[in-house]
Amino acid sequence: MVNNSIYTNPSAYTALQNLSVVNRKLEVSQSAISSGLRVASATDNTSSFAIAQGIRGEIAAIEATNKTVTKVKGIVDYNLAAAEGISNLVGELKAKLTELQDTTLSSSQRTQTVSDFNNLLSQAKDFARGAANLDQVGGTLVDLFSAGGTAAVADLTVDINPGISGIVTAAAASITVSHDITVAVFNRLSSLQTAARTATAANATSTITTDFVTFEGEVAAALGHLGGKSEQLAARAQFLEAVKGSRQELLGSYVDADLAAESAKLTALQVQQQLAVQAVGIANQRPQSLLGLFR
Secondary structure (H helix, E strand, O other), rough: OOOOOOOOHHHHHHHHHHHHHHHHHHHHHHHHHHOEEOOOOOOOOOHHHHHHHHHHHHHHHHHHHHHHHHHHHHHHHHHHHHHHHHHHHHHHHHHHHHHHHHOOOOOOHHHHHHHHHHHHHHHHHHHHOOOOOOOOOOOOOOOOOOOOOOOEEEEEEEOOOOOOOOOEEEEEEEOEHHHHHHHHHHHHHHHHOHHHHHOOOHHHHHHHHHHHHHHHHHHHHHHHHHHHHHHHHHHHHHHHHHHHHHHHHHHHHHEEOOHHHHHHHHHHHHHHHHHHHHHHHHHHHHHHHHHHHHO
């Protein structure tokens, strides 16, 4: 190869190649710093990007599932509030029935006490009605108490499985809130409001020892069931949030840039770029030195 040529300058080619390599590395480092991502696209690292996309899909599924779980917990909580409101009236209802056991009550006194008893029952039913049709699940309005004596509705079931292998077992794929437990309370309220229950002192006594005892058990069952499901849903939401955090941490290990390392790399590359530019300048001066041969 002719080294002393004005057409061919091997040193300049080498210097330009080195400068191009440094510039490409500098672009990568600047992109990582500006985006905060070491792998921002498939061109950065094909396998890492593919894995990261799968993890992002898992995170989206967890978020969607957790959103549904949180919504259903809210539904359970205001139905629980309704059950608690009914529970708070149990003592007053029993006190009125106890008054109605008194055989010395006059007709007007009995009528007034029965009216008070029925008003308390209506108030309790209003708590149940107030929890109806506030939210939809699966396109259907939720009414766990079946306010107004409507036909039985389906249980409230929420899928707690985001579809990620290893998060839940098949047996724990959903949480179900039983409609039968809460609707029994509302139906018992309607039954207690029947006039025959309080027509006489004997009827009041019979009501206390039979239907009212059952009513107290049904209210306790509703409170226990709704309270338990609320805690179960809250625990599930907390678990899903923890799983989401672990997946985000895993995602970061694949794509996040170490900004401290990138900063150090950027400084080194900037120095290399300056040296490469100088090397190109020096190489470009080589053909000019041949002019000295003709002086």
